[in-house]
Amino acid sequence: MEFENISIDIEERKAVLTINRPKKLNALNRATLQEISTALDQLANDNDVRVVILTGSGEKAFVAGADIAEFADFSVEKGRQLSAEGHKNVFDKIENFPKPVIAAVNGFALGGGLELAMAAHFRTASDNAKMGLPETSLGVIPGYGGTQRLPQLVGKGKAMEMIMTAGMIKADQALTYGLVNYVFSLEDLIEQTKTLAGKIINNSGDAISSAIQAVNDQFQSDKNGYETEIEHFGNAFGTEEFQEGTSAFLDKRKPKFK
Ligand code: COA
Numbered sequence: 360m361e362f363e364n365i366s367i368d369i370e371e372r373k374a375v376l377t378i379n380r381p382k383k384l385n386a387l388n389r390a391t392l393q394e395i396s397t398a399l400d401q402l403a404n405d406n407d408v409r410v411v412i413l414t415g416s417g418e419k420a421f422v423a424g425a426d427i428a429e430f431a432d433f434s435v436e437k438g439r440q441l442s443a444e445g446h447k448n449v450f451d452k453i454e455n456f457p458k459p460v461i462a463a464v465n466g467f468a469l470g471g472g473l474e475l476a477m478a479a480h481f482r483t484a485s486d487n488a489k490m491g492l493p494e495t496s497l498g499v500i501p502g503y504g505g506t507q508r509l510p511q512l513v514g515k516g517k518a519m520e521m522i523m524t525a526g527m528i529k530a531d532q533a534l535t536y537g538l539v540n541y542v543f544s545l546e547d548l549i550e551q552t553k554t555l556a557g558k559i560i561n562n563s564g565d566a567i568s569s570a571i572q573a574v575n576d577q578f579q580s581d582k583n584g585y586e587t588e589i590e591h592f593g594n595a596f597g598t599e600e601f602q603e604g605t606s607a608f609l610d611k612r613k614p615k616f617k
Contacts, residue, residue, distance in 0.1 A: 384423035422472030442502035491527035
């Protein structure tokens with residue numbers, strides 16, 4: 360399918376999903392969010408794809424936030440709907456994606472942009488990246504999961520400060536905070552992130568999928584992550600990938616996963 364606001368490149372089982380509105384610093388308008396949602400459904404079902412890397416086009420921005428021009432005149436009801444639909448169609452979909460999603464933050468990740476990066480399973484950043492949740496400076500609060508995921512990643516105090524000051528932190532501080540796992544030069548960001556993805560691809564996709572659910576369930580009030588772990592640990596014993604992984608180890612060879 361052709362997209363207008365995003366592009367997808369698949370190479371060696373790694374899909375790079377690039378948000379492509381550089382003139383608007385890749386701000387997330389409704390059409391872009393819809394395309395991301397559709398693309399995620401396609402990538403989830405594409406057996407050739409094992410890892411998804413999210414990034415932004417250009418050298419300046421990952422995503423500079425939700426498109427402010429689009430929601431400036433919204434009513435209370437439309438505001439609530441914008442947030443709820445975004446959670447369901449994009450941000451929760453990324454968090455619970457059955458394959459690893461890595462955000463490669465190549466510049467400004469603000470508001471909805473940082474929220475998009477935080478919905479991913481982990482993040483890398485370029486050394487020019489700047490991250491923040493500026494919503495309170497606009498008279499609103501983060502609405503795509505930022506109030507929940509930022510404290511999960513950096514702790515409550517640092518999250519409160521970032522949300523209250525509406526300030527930006529640089530890549531090196533984001534690394535210290537644990538908000539990103541690695542900082543690379545801008546020109547190396549995608550290649551280095553692909554190298555990381557390559558290490559993931561060596562392992563069982565089924566097991567990784569189960570691990571994503573178990574880790575995520577820690578943060579769901581209606582779920583018990585320990586019980587999810589027990590369930591998925593047990594289920595693994597019934598999979599071909601478990602048979603392949605354990606027999607490869609015993610045979611002293613590399614496993615061949617799907
Ligand atoms: N929504 C809509 N448009 C946006 C946008 C957003 N979140 N962020 C940037 N843009 C647009 C600008 O309006 C501008 O468009 P124009 O050329 O048609 O006027 C274009 O992108 C370039 O941005 P500009 O502000 O000129 O770049 P800059 O280098 O001076 O500043 C930022 C960069 C990121 C600091 C600044 O764009 C900014 O503060 N953006 C908003 C960030 C924000 O509050 N996001 C949270 C939204 S909830």
